Amino acid sequence: MNCPYKYRPPIVDSGRHSELKDNSKMKFKSDITIIGAGVVGLAIAAQVASRNRLVYVLEKNERFGQETSSRHSGVIHSGIYYPEGSLKAKLCVEGNRLLCELCRKHGIGYQKLGKLIVATSDEEITQLEELQGRGQGNGAQGLKIISRHELNKLEPNVNGVAALFSPSTGIIDSPALMEYFAARAGDGGIQIACHKKVVGIEKVSDGYKVTVAEGDRGKFSFTTRILINCAGLYCDEIAELAGIDADRAGYRLHYCKGEYFTVGNGKSKLVRRLIYPVPEVKGTGLGVHVTLDLEGRMRLGPNTEYVDSIDYAVDSRHKDYFYKSAKKMLPFIEYEDLEPEMAGIRPKLQGPGEDVRDFVIRDESDKGFPGLINLIGIESPGLTSSPAIARYVARLVENILR
Numbered sequence: 001m002n003c004p005y006k007y008r009p010p011i012v013d014s015g016r017h018s019e020l021k022d023n024s025k026m027k028f029k030s031d032i033t034i035i036g037a038g039v040v041g042l043a044i045a046a047q048v049a050s051r052n053r054l055v056y057v058l059e060k061n062e063r064f065g066q067e068t069s070s071r072h073s074g075v076i077h078s079g080i081y082y083p084e085g086s087l088k089a090k091l092c093v094e095g096n097r098l099l100c101e102l103c104r105k106h107g108i109g110y111q112k113l114g115k116l117i118v119a120t121s122d123e124e125i126t127q128l129e130e131l132q133g134r135g136q137g138n139g140a141q142g143l144k145i146i147s148r149h150e151l152n153k154l155e156p157n158v159n160g161v162a163a164l165f166s167p168s169t170g171i172i173d174s175p176a177l178m179e180y181f182a183a184r185a186g187d188g189g190i191q192i193a194c195h196k197k198v199v200g201i202e203k204v205s206d207g208y209k210v211t212v213a214e215g216d217r218g219k220f221s222f223t224t225r226i227l228i229n230c231a232g233l234y235c236d237e238i239a240e241l242a243g244i245d246a247d248r249a250g251y252r253l254h255y256c257k258g259e260y261f262t263v264g265n266g267k268s269k270l271v272r273r274l275i276y277p278v279p280e281v282k283g284t285g286l287g288v289h290v291t292l293d294l295e296g297r298m299r300l301g302p303n304t305e306y307v308d309s310i311d312y313a314v315d316s317r318h319k320d321y322f323y324k325s326a327k328k329m330l331p332f333i334e335y336e337d338l339e340p341e342m343a344g345i346r347p348k349l350q351g352p353g354e355d356v357r358d359f360v361i362r363d364e365s366d367k368g369f370p371g372l373i374n375l376i377g378i379e380s381p382g383l384t385s386s387p388a389i390a391r392y393v394a395r396l397v398e399n400i401l402r
């Protein structure tokens with residue numbers, strides 16, 4: 001993909017940002033510090049950027065966007081699945097609209113391919129109707145149940161008795177989106193400081209003292225008026241560093257791995273849209289589905305497996321499960337077509353067998369932590385929601401600064 005944006009660190013001529021590079025100047029103060037440069041932290045940075053504010057984004061890896069934000073399906077969701085009134089529902093629907101506008105306006109690669117949730121038995125049609133009702137309640141655009149005949153016309157190689165068609169679902173070049181957010185943040189003078197792992201947070205009279213480790217270069221500290229925790233898979237640990245009891249607050253994450261298998265042997269061209277099964281009731285994911293990327297490559301995934309640690313290896317023994325899950329809807333798939341590709345890990349608040357949980361995005365003043373904004377459990381649809389999350393957080397920031 002040709003992305004017109006490339007993040008360039010801001011040119012610093014006033015020494016304004018030099019403090020983060022120079023450990024001897026440990027007493028400076030920033031207005032806003034964002035922990036984590038995934039798509040969410042970057043979107044927030046782009047939104048709160050202002051030449052009148054000193055804002056830092058701290059990222060422990062050598063570059064932004066190397067964790068969950070580059071290990072996902074790349075789908076712009078329409079907002080079908082989430083409970084009515086939830087942040088997931090509202091921010092997904094708003095995010096879908098905002099992302100498509102951004103992509104159109106700024107040349108970020110995307111395609112509104114549309115998606116079909118396919119019923120393979122008559123019993124599943126009732127679930128399609130429920131999903132349609134829920135999606136419409138959430139504001140998802142253009143949802144329509146189509147018959148077997150209409151499905152055959154749209155996707156002759158897909159097997160099903162009916163489907164829910166979502167025309168506003170699409171796919172996006174997420175690396176380009178992150179470059180765009182980072183470039184916007186850079187335009188606003190924000191420095192994205194990589195190789196900076198937050199290892200300590202202490203509440204002080206006018207904000208937070210943040211301690212940062214720079215590999216073997218040692219540690220340094222500075223204070224910030226507002227601290228925004230966008231640490232993805234580590235957001236519960238960051239909340240704890242600040243002094244919040246993650247278990248009592250209900251912030252403890254459960255890691256839920258999702259693997260992908262590519263579909264080779266020239267089968268990619270046999271479907272034109274994203275094809276999903278009817279999700280399990282109380283399920284942890286959307287079911288193994290077909291995603292296409294902007295080059296038209298097809299892959300299956302992600303499955304759901306709760307894990308104790310972060311390990312992105314794909315277990316090739318799961319191929320059988322992928323094959324059987326996909327074969328019902330996609331009879332053209334053969335076992336030999338599948339190859340392990342990659343995996344991502346969902347930062348879930350919902351533990352195994354538990355009810356679905358919403359995003360937590362809140363200013364923690366009422367817990368005794370004024371100026372601390374936590375973003376916890378930003379799993380799917382976090383990519384879709386990123387520009388809407390950024391607006392939501394910017395409003396919290398303005399309220400704090402008022």
Ligand SMILES: Cc1cc2nc3c(=O)[nH]c(=O)nc-3n(C[C@H](O)[C@H](O)[C@H](O)COP(=O)(O)OP(=O)(O)OC[C@H]3O[C@@H](n4cnc5c(N)ncnc54)[C@H](O)[C@@H]3O)c2cc1C
Nearest residue numbers: 036038039040060069072073075198232258344382383384
């Ligand atoms: C399998 C899978 C499929 C998905 N599919 C979709 C999809 O199709 N559509 C969709 O909308 N969403 C999807 N999602 C969800 C989406 O990918 C996430 O919601 C989104 O990427 C979260 O972004 P983030 O910035 O919150 O987290 P991350 O990308 O994880 O970024 C957090 C950053 O914080 C940094 N960090 C952590 N601790 C520290 C520290 N102590 N100091 C400094 N930095 C730190 C990390 O290094 C990381 O870069 C999917 C997720 C998964 C796992």
